[in-house]
Structure formats: structure tokens, C-alpha cells
Amino acid sequence: MNSENIISSDGPLSAVQQRMLRRVLQAMIPPSEVHQVPGADDPTIVAAILMAGAQQLPLLTPALDALHTYIETSNDSAGQDRAAESQDLAVEWFREQHPEIAGLLMALTIQCYYRDDRVMASLDMEPRPPFPQGYEVSDGDWSLLDPVRARGPIYRPTNNS
């Protein structure tokens, strides 16, 4: 299954809007072979973003349409051989022209990306909620308090203390 299928069957985005969304997400967090993590345009992560951001989609879609128009216009003027470069620049244009939408999309993306099993595994995190297992935290070295104790009281006396 690819992301287009997921989005097309379940979501309100048009095919063009889906393509624009994936382009922005891929530019935000691309996949990494070194860290063995997917990009934010991974189908599972995209589906999670759309689910988490369902209420915000009406804000997002006009900006994605504008991005598509910008790319089309750039391609017409630059020629197909420079399309890839134009599309990189297009994402920069998107961030500059729609900073609030870019910020919203970034927040949604981060919330979904960093709870993906593959990403958590790459960060040596167990893919589970905190409860009920919890976590271990070391008790620490309490001898660090020795100099504080040695210094003595620091409170401010009043007439009654």
C-alpha cells in the first residue's frame, strides 16, 4: 500500500494536494540510510499526520494548492530540465509564504514522526507508551550534597525564626 492509496481512499485531499504534501514532508524530514529511518513522507507516517490533523486540513489545503500553482508556474518558465531544482525552491517558497501553515504542519509531523516504531527503534527507545512499565532512573550520587551540608543554613531569619 502506498500513501496515495491511503489518502485517496480515506482523505479529503486531492491527488495534487497529496503530492504537494508529500513533497513538503520529504523536504522537512527525508529518509536516512545512515540512521535507518523513514522520511516523514512515509505512507504510515503520512496517514498518521492526516488523522492527527484532520481538523486542520481546511487550513492546509489552500496552501498546498498555492504550492502546486507556484511549481507549475516555475516549471513553465524554467523548463522541465530544471524542474527538480525548482521544486526544492518551491518548498522554500512555501515556508516563506505560508509560515503559519508550515509551522502547523511541522508540529503535526513531529508529533507523528517521533512516535513511529522505526524512528523510536533508531533512537534506542522502546516502541510503547510510558505506562504501565515505566522506566528506570538511577538514584544518583547523594554525596554530591556534602558541600551543601557543609556550608550550613542559608535561610533568612525573621523575628519568629
Place this chain on the structure above:
Amino acid sequence: MVESRVDKQADEQVDVLIIGAGASGAAAAWNLAETKMRIVCLEQGEWMNPSDYPSTTRDFEARSFGEFSISPNNRGRITDYPINDDHSPIKIANFNGVGGGTILYAGHYPRFHPSDFRVRSLDGVADDWPIDYETLAPFYDQDDQITGVSGLVGDPAYPAHPPKNSLMPPLPLGRAGETVARGFNARGWHWWPSDSAIATQPYEGRDRCINLGACLSGCAQGAKASTDITYWPAAIRAGVELRTRCRVSAVTVDDNDRATGAIYFDADGVRQHIRAEVVVLAMNGVGTPRILLNSTSQRFPNGLANSSGLVGRNLMFHPYASISGVFEEAQDGYRGPIDCLWSQEFYETRDEHDFLRGYTFEMTRGRGAVMTALGGMASGRIPWGAAHHDAYRALHNRITGMVAICEDLPEAHNTVTLDPHLKDSDGVPSPRIDYTLSENSRNMLDHAVARATDVLRAAGAVDVLSESPLAVGGWHLMGTARMGTDPETSVVNEWGRSHDVKNLFIVDGSVFVTSAGVNPTRTISALALYITDSMKQRLANLFD
């Protein structure tokens, strides 16, 4: 008169009506229960189910921005009321439900110091409280027993007498605590394990902390002492009736200036009236003045209990600064409670400072993966593109630091009023906040950021992140119905009774005269116990 606005009156009559089931309402209900009077508490929120708390799900960090946000305006539950805080650099944080703000608080549980009750005498600013530390000390002790406080005896920032005992061992230092402690030691500055309302061993039916790290969105383990699992079960067993989804809009009065009860909207939005011999307000420093100001009548055209004109004035927050270091070595990250240690090195006034009073540093242990990424991207430290992953990993589990919680001095122009346009879902006017950060607070915040940076650098931080003031830091709501002996300069007397309405009491943070430089919940609870104990001692002549 207010009563003339009641559409539907019930015949119900109770002895004591408590409005609000948070920290103060819970303590008041528990303490009054032994009188065997008929006590009813109305709470606009609901009981919380710990199995619904975000830490039980994978998207726990995301949920803390939505349904469990500290901002009622972001949260937008049906049980919340909107607040116009557009005119304040510090935004309101609260929670409406059984347990109130203790559902989402960190559990930092410091006491005030003796000096905090004597600010005018010691430093020539603000006012002294009409009570002192020694008056509250036994009620701090009583609250400690119910709440279950962990910590370490012997903090040199507090007097040895009366003793401040600890019932459980302190929370673990962990790697992050050791790091920050070394920084303070390098500077020769005070630090000590925090007093915390988090159980470190089984306590009164609550299990110990298992380091979920999500204290600020409710403790699924039940280790954190929210009053829905501490005071309330005991109070209900003792006969107190707690009704949820009951939103009070006004306190009613008779022609003799006595409170007669309250108007409220039930879960179906039906307007009701409950009659009471005694009314106790426990809604917090914004909720209480809101309801008093909405309780107008011919006799009280400017709001109930407001002959001084001080209801809603002198709003105090604690201006916060957040200062975090980035370390090359792994810290605790997403594991463990936020609470760990505090420093009160700069708690008191010093000649060399350009501000009066002082602040506490409270360590904030670490951040989850989402918060790390959001903060890093917002500050530009984590870029878009191929460099994202390495930049993120330089911050993941490598951030620790502290907040500075600064004493806010009372200023009459910092106010809670009724917004002329904004209303809650029952049509009750919402509060409007007008607040200006004082020069004293700004100087204090700047000092705190500089000193915290010193500590973190000394501890080995390779980068320091700070935000000051912390915009989302309006947790502590105080001073809007202050206590005092003079009816012209205070709203309630030295034991919490309204000067104007002899059977109306206020037990929440509204009665604070000054804010101190520490979290207020332990003092709110102790005050509620003290005030209700004073009521019990005076039952025969309570209204004289």
C-alpha cells in the same frame, strides 16, 4: 437582587456549600467533614479516569497539546471556560475537574519560608500577611500526611524549627540531577532534593513513582498526589457529597448581607439554585473573583464581598524563565518525573541585586522526543532537510536544565475582570486578564537566566537554551481576594471570612497577600486546612 434571576429554584438546603473541587476545595471538604454538617461541593468538571491519561498511549506527547493542554483555551473541554488572556504576556494554565490544577501540576511541593509572610517588614514592599509561618506550620504537617510528601530532611534553606519532615525518600537524582548538582556545586551555590507530592514508595493506597515522565498530563500510576486520589476519597467516605458538572455562576445573598447559596448550571445546562448556611469559595485566583464579580445585586453592585474594590485586583503569577543546557553525555531524557532538585541560592533580597525579593530554581529533568524536536526546530537548532537527523540526535536525551520561579509582587493594576463579550457554554461571563510584567520581575528574570546559564556551563553544557518570560507559565493564580485585618485593604479577614458577608469564606490562592518564590499548592492546601479549622473552632459564633 441575585436571587430574583433564578429561573428554577430547588428546595434543597445544605449546611456548607463548597464551590470548586481542586486543591483547596478538597482540603476544606475533608477538614469540615468531621463536623457532620451536610456538606455539598459543586465542581464544574468531571472525575478523571487515570486509564485515560496520555501516558497510557503512544501519542502521549501529542495529547498533552490538546485535550490535556494546560491552557483552557487550547483544551476547550465542555467543562472549561474560556479566558481572555490576550492582554497578558503570561497565559493562564489551569484544569477544571475533580482535583483541579493538581491533575496537571508537576508535583513540586515547597513550603513558603518564614520570611515570605513578612515581606513589608523585611524589604519594605507589598504587605505582611496577617498570619505567620508558625501559624501555618501544623497545617503544612497535616497536609503532608494526606498528600504524602517525598524529600530529604535538613534543607539549609529552611529553618530547622519547626521541622519540615519528609515522609518518603527523595525522587532519584538520575544522570540529569547529578549533572545539574555538579553545576551548582561548582559555583558553591545551594541545591537540595525537591519536596515533591510524588510517592517514592507505596503510600496510603497509592503506588510508587515508576518514572513515566508525563506528570504534566496526569499520573496514570497514581503516584502523584492529585486531590481526586488523596483528600476526596476520604472526604466522601466521611459524608461529603461531591457533584460534578455543576457550574456555579453566582453566589446569592439576602437583605441582611448573608450568602444564601449559589446559582449553578447542571450537566444539562439547567439553571439551579442551592441554599446554604455557609458558602466556601475554592475556585482559584481567577475563578473566585470571576464569580464574586458576577454576583452583583443592589446591595453589592460592584460584585460580592467587594467593598474594598480589591476583588480581582493584585493578580500575581510567578513569572517563569526556562533555561536548559545541551550536554554531550546522555541525560535522563524522557524518563523520570520533572521534579528532582531545587536551588534557593537567590531566594532573598540582596543589596547587590537590582530587584527585591527572589526566586527558586527548579530543575526540569528532561524532554520527550516530540518536545525535543519541536523545541529544536522552533529555535533553528534542528533544520529541515538531510541535516535534520544528526541535529536531532545531538539534542535527544541530552537536554536538562531548570526553571526560575520568580516572586511576583502585588500590583493593583494587574486584574481579573469580567470580559464584556466572552462567555462560557452556559452564558456566564468569562474572565479577562490584564497583567503587566514589572521592572522588578524583568530584572529578576534576567538575573535568573544569567545565573542558570553559569550553572549549566559549569556543569558542561555545550549550548544553552532559554525562554523568559515563559509565555505558557500562568500556573499560579494568586492575590485577587487578599486576606488582611483591615476591610478597606483586604477582602477576607485573617481566617478567610469575607469582611462584607459573614458567612462567605475563601480558601484558595485568591487570599494570598504575597506570592513567595515557590509553587503555591502546598500553601493553598495548608491555608484551606487552617481556615476551615478556624471555622470549626468558632462554630458557636461563626458569624459574629
